[in-house]
Amino acid sequence: MTDETPPPDRPDAARTDGGVGSPQRTAEVLSESALEASYPEYRDQVRHSEHLEERDGDTVPAEAVLRPELAARLEYDLFTHQAEGLDHLADGNNVVATTSTSSGKTWIYALQMARNHLDDPDATALCLFPMKALARDQEEALTTKLRHDWDLDPFIGTYDGDTRSERKQRIRREANVVLTNPAGLNVYLPRHNRDRGWHRFYSNLELVVIDEGHEYSGVTGTHVAFILRRLRRVLEHYDADPQYVMTTATIGNPAEHATRLTGADYAVVDEDGSPRGARDIVLWEPPLDESAIDADAADPMADFEQARRSTGAESASVVAHLATNDVQTLQFCSARQGTEIAAKQIVQAAGDHPSDRYVTTDPYHAGLGKTERRAVETKLKEGAVDAVPTTNALELGIDIGSVDATVTSSYPGTKQSFWQQVGRAGRGTSDALSVMVGGVDAMDSYIFENPGYLFADDEVEDAVVSVDNDRVFADHLLAAASERPLRAEDVEFLGDEARFREMVGMWQAAGLLEETASLDAGGVTYTGPRRPQDRISMYGTGGTEFTVVCRDGDIDHDPVARERAYRDYHEGALFLHAGQQYEVVEVDEEGHHPTITVAETDTREYTQTASTKEIRDLTVRDHTPLSGAYDRYYGEGTVRIRYDNYLVRDVFSGEVVRGPLPTGAPPMDLRTELMWVALPPGHLGATVDRLDGDLLQPTDRSERDGAVPQEEERYTYGGGIHAAEHGIIQLAPLELMIDNADIGGLSTLSHPHGTIQGPVWFVHDGIDGGIGFSKAIYEHFDTLAERTREHIADCECGRRRGCPMCVMSEHCGNNNDPLDTLTGSMILEDVLDAMDGE
Amino acid sequence: MTVRPTLPPEDAEPTRLLALPGTAVESHHRDTVVAMLEAVAPDLVVATPPRAGTVGAAVPRQVGTPVLAPERGRLPDAVPTKGGTVLVATIPTTARGLDAAEVRGRGQRERRGEPDGTPHEEHRVCLTARVTLDVDPYAREASIDGLDGYADQLPDGWLTGDTTHCSTGLRAGYRTTTRADGEPVSLVGIGRTEASLGVGATDDGPEPTLVEVYPNGAVGTGTVDPGAFGLRGVPGIGEKRARTLRRAGFSTPRDVADAPPRELADLSGLGRSSATGLRAAAEARAHGTAVATGDDSLPRGDPIFVDIETDGREPSCAWLIGVLDGGAEDGHYMPFMESEPGDTGHLESFLHWLDANAGGRPLVAWYGYQFDFPVLRDLIQQHYPDHVERWDDRYQFDLLWWARDKNGGNVALPGRSNTLEPVAEGLGWEPETTGIDGGVVARVYTAYRRAWLSADEPHSVEAPDWDRLAAYCEDDVRALATIYEACEAAARRDPGTTRDTDSGTQGALSDFT
Known part of the structure; x- marks a missing residue:
């Protein structure tokens, strides 16, 4: 990776290289007194702050690990985890290193390359990075280490779509180290025996490096896993038996993940010997105007969001406060906000700030040209800009030096991502500061309720990758x-x-x-x-995939798989991308190249797509019987989804402006993986009998929704099981590295399948063929159910029908209706009791 | 049990069907389509989807090729060919079973007006739309659908080895032998499939496909690019230039070849150098000759022509290495052939032969840089690593690359594709063997190898006609030598002609060479 490693025996190097910051703790800027004194209308937004103490590094003399010839070329000692990794490699093992960001994992494979090169100058190594920019950065870093610092002469080259063909030819013929990405390897691999250069390269391959291995999960992970298996198969043909080094951010299951990705076995290096500077982490919650919540809102989710200060505006305000206090800040934006908008918001917020200081800001995202990106990177390094709002493009190793503070605008979805962002802060003698501004989401809410989740070393998500599709x-x-x-x-x-x-x-x-x-x-x-x-497309499982084109300009949008296209990109759909609103004007699935044509727009509206779902052809693959006629199943089945119509709503009021309008999308069958929880036949009656509260009244909307039972007991219980289903899906990413936009659910009071006697709720992969998400939820169900029960019970909203912070979901096809947190908690409790008795 | 593929009888005349998709007709100028029909000269055209309905109108009456449309009509339609020895008939999707006399009757009444023909043809080709392929990766199964219904419709006794069944519901080029009513049924695709073939299918629409059916049931298939005929068949003339040329009164390659260069250069969009290049290419096409367009010379030294036969396009062996030492006519042909599956002694013999005879001489292959040379190198590396260095030092020369690509191309060649035999045939060369191509040879070999390696007594496995396969390979090296000699002659004739820098329109090779 990506880490800008301090020289390994100078743990203090990172903190003595600039001295730009003031000697005080940066976090003082966010102390209660400072905020009350100078933050505009401070309303106790700081919910939690955590001070992490400095930690010294543990080192091992280089000569204890490396042959004298190489050890002598190193200026510094090795951190213990680097030494451990190198020892494993010397013993012939593969290694997965999962120590923290910037802990110097690169050194493990760089030194192994050096050892291999000294043994055999013809030895080669293949390094895979998730992004082209990272490969280029690492080409430079490896060249500096191997060729300059250690005085060796391997030829190191990046080989990807941007490499010119003469350079490619030279790399094939001569390179000892080739850096590329998995999509590149996928298309270069077939030439293994048609080109002498590749022939040479593969025949001499001693080391394969998979950097940032946690990035490969979901659909992409499935493809990478197969590309690596294809690579291993070709290598066997050349009698090449390289060792594998995978580096990953901290994940819960490094050995398992590395094995699933490559099919090989690994020794795990997870005892971090690197030093760490002190830092402060602040959780900042945007204020909520409870009085503005309308119990009968047309769109309850939008209504709640209206009542709460927007995460984007609040983040901008925090960034402005930091910047006006001379704290250079990087703001990580959520996709919904967009960096361009954030930059404007920061300037505006700085104008509203009492210090009345002008703040310079430049947005950063992958859509910018190379020159523009370089310019912002340089300004950051030189301190010539106060604040930079960025997408996660700056999360991974691009060299920008370090900033004083980071602001994360809503939880980025994984702890890995969060800590990568946090790791961008910290330099000079001042301490690093990171702020997370809460978003409107169950995950954010859970973390604000349970901040310990972020700091606990033993609570780390498992990476999920499957080769079962x-x-x-x-x-x-x-x-x-x-x-x-x-x-x-x-x-x-x-x-x-x-x-x-x-x-x-x-x-x-x-x-x-x-x-x-x-x-x-x-x-x-x-x-x-x-x-x-x-x-082969790395973005889908082989079904139809749409290219997104903009009618009146460029749009840098990944291809959209059919599964998402039907839901979010039907004709008339409005969506936000990189801060710009677009409307889908045409969907063409007929031609050779399915296309979604969009046009830039700027409305006060958004669209909401309704869906109906049927699940059939279930095949059980695994079954966990619980006590008392409760059962958990995992298997495969067909999910037929109809995205029949959509509503156009007003952003501010949530009122329907137009609709329902037909989407024009045909029904879609997903043959996919599912898990389901089957409840006992009499559970509805038993639950309603014990209910300590009123039955819910069906809403006007639900009366028009054929899928919602109108009888009060059934409506209320249906809301409970629906809430349990939503809650688990929404919190699953706290346990598993999965994108919950690719998971769907269905809860129903009855289902004809033989495994189901009473009510049931399903969780299914939203990708054709499945990508292991439901299976992982099935396997981690205990923890997830427990966490969901706690969260629903504890949600501050205290509302029966819930809120976006607990059980409402933006992907719900029934407009989050019915939902009942009270019955939902009872259902979850019963399931948990049945699990205890299993 | 897999049915082993059959070779056509020697010197047999196939029935030639051109499966022609409506979209292919629509996307080419009428002249181009006519030129294709005249050059390919099929016995009949089968209208295939997409938009099969537009094909009939695109085949002009003066060409005289009958057109059958299996997707249309409720009644059968039939065309007797090969002097009445072969009957080609459509079997429309109707509920009822058909009677043989009724099908034959349709053909005689409508096409020939003859009241009584020969009722007992030697072979039949039936065309249907209802036999399809279904692929379900989740069930991990591919199955043929619609066969039972189709079999019920067929006249009695037509589900036998003397009938070949072609379906527009199967992708062109697809071939399989399946069973219905206990009988082996030979199925041939002539259309497109709706089956989910994943990355095994391209986005391109279906191409015209020539299907050659032999009386013994052997079938050969190959795609035909309409853009390789008429004006469009001249490398460098795309649809746009063809339009310009047609407007100026040039409608055939011969017109272009015979035009004064200045007249061509004056046409819009054509500079002087491209006009010269086009004229050379047109001359090559029109007169069946090689025309020099570049300055690079051919290698010095007497060439050794090489062609390999393998088990596929991504091969694991080269079981036959054909070598021609000397000229196209009188050179000495040496087949280095595997003695039994898995043995590589012939490769070693080849290498020894090279050591003794090839010093300083160029090894010449067609498309060799992409296929023959790297495949051989891979095998040498695996089996005779000591020879790799000498192999790498040998002068390896890809004649196609030199003619077409090196410095913008050195010789314009005739032929309706860049594959070896059509180019040589364009120069007037004629093959000794017919009905065989690289794909057929690979399949025959693979099936034999499978039987041999699976058998308890391998030597009892019936071997293919090795002599004929070796003769096919000999054809190829002699064809190669023919082209080489034509290139030499062209270079002598027109030294230093200005070359065409236009890259041409012909795509990558997709067939064996």
């Missing part, structure tokens, strides 16, 4: 066959065996693999159109 597997199998004929022994990389053989048989019957060939007798060749690799 058959559609993705089927595609990579064709890619593998086009790289080398498939043989029975490939099961080592592409197993399990039955699945491998069945899928090969399927493609043979479909005419894409040679039908007359056999895995056991000579191998099976690829017979389809050339270069199937080029048609």
